[in-house]
Amino acid sequence: MEIDYSKHKHVVVIYPHPDDESFGTAGTVVKFREAGVPVTYLCGTLGEMGRNMGSPFFANRETLPEIRKQELINACKEIDMDLQMLSYRDKTMEFEDEQVVADDLRKRIEELDASLVITFYPPYAVHPDHNAMGRAAFRAIRDMDPDKRPEVWANAISNDHQEILGSPDIVIDTKDVFQKKLNALKAHKSQIDGMLQKVRQGNEELSEFDLALRYFQYETYHTVTFD
Incomplete structure (x- = not known):
């Protein structure tokens, strides 16, 4: 499927955690940015309850939130993506009032005049926070x-x-922009070092x-319609 990236006005990415954007859609974001399309990440939490503390350890439960916040900021800079942090608590998204979260997201999507939203497909996204978001x-x-x-x-x-769901509707080969994706992944040092090892x-x-x-060359998506 040939994708006309330049047709979009603004792309909004919605995930719950720092690093979701780098693993799942960084290459796609770079392709939109290279086409001149603005991209904004609405990040639900700081991932402060994550178990990875670096390898070797350089974080602890008290310092991890600020570390992951800075890692997120750095990763977004690597792929030239704007960032809005929504300040929900990690591992509790499923307990938030879904309508309240939805109302906030809708307002932001409308303010940004998004022509494309990228998010997780519930209930096929494994993590409770992924599915809730x-x-x-x-x-x-x-x-x-x-x-x-x-x-x-x-x-x-x-x-x-x-x-x-069937096969993905969209498969994006990120090889031509993969260095930027790798830079974004590596910005999440607390999460990626142990995995790469x-x-x-x-x-x-x-x-x-x-x-x-x-492991991370292809980014895949299902298109979703609401009739």
């Missing part, structure tokens, strides 16, 4: 005037999602670039 984003768009709704691309990542075992002959490319 996706549900709120879907509700926000469903609540909009049908004539003003943006296009929606959604990440489905559960093991069974293709059996239920783990996958390097048995792949010692690969460069850091080629190792990361093996």
Whole structure:
């Protein structure tokens, strides 16, 4: 599927955690930015309850929130994406009032005049925060005037999602912009270092670039409509 990135006015990315944007959509963001399209990330939490503290450890439970906040800021700079932090609490998105979250997201989407929203596809996004944020984003768009709704691309990542949803509608090869995606991933040092060390075992002959490319080259989305 050939994608005309330049047709969009503004892309809004909605995920709950710092690093969701880098793993799932950084290459896509870079392609939009190279086409001159503004992109804004609405990030739900600071990921302050995450278990990864760096490898070797350089964070603890008290320092992790500020560290992950700065990592998020740095990652967004790497891919030239604007950032709005929504200040919800990590690992509690499923307990937030979904309509309240949706109303806030809808207001921001409308203020930014988004023509495309990228978010998680509930309930196929594994983590409770992922699914809760996706549900709120879907509700926000469903609540909009049908004539003003943006296009929606959604990440489905559960093991069974293709059996239920079918193959992704959009597959983006990020190889040509992968260095920028890798820079964004590496900005999340507390999260990525341990992962790269783990996958390097048995792949010692690969460069850091080629190792990361093996796992994160393609970004896939299902298109969603609200009739």
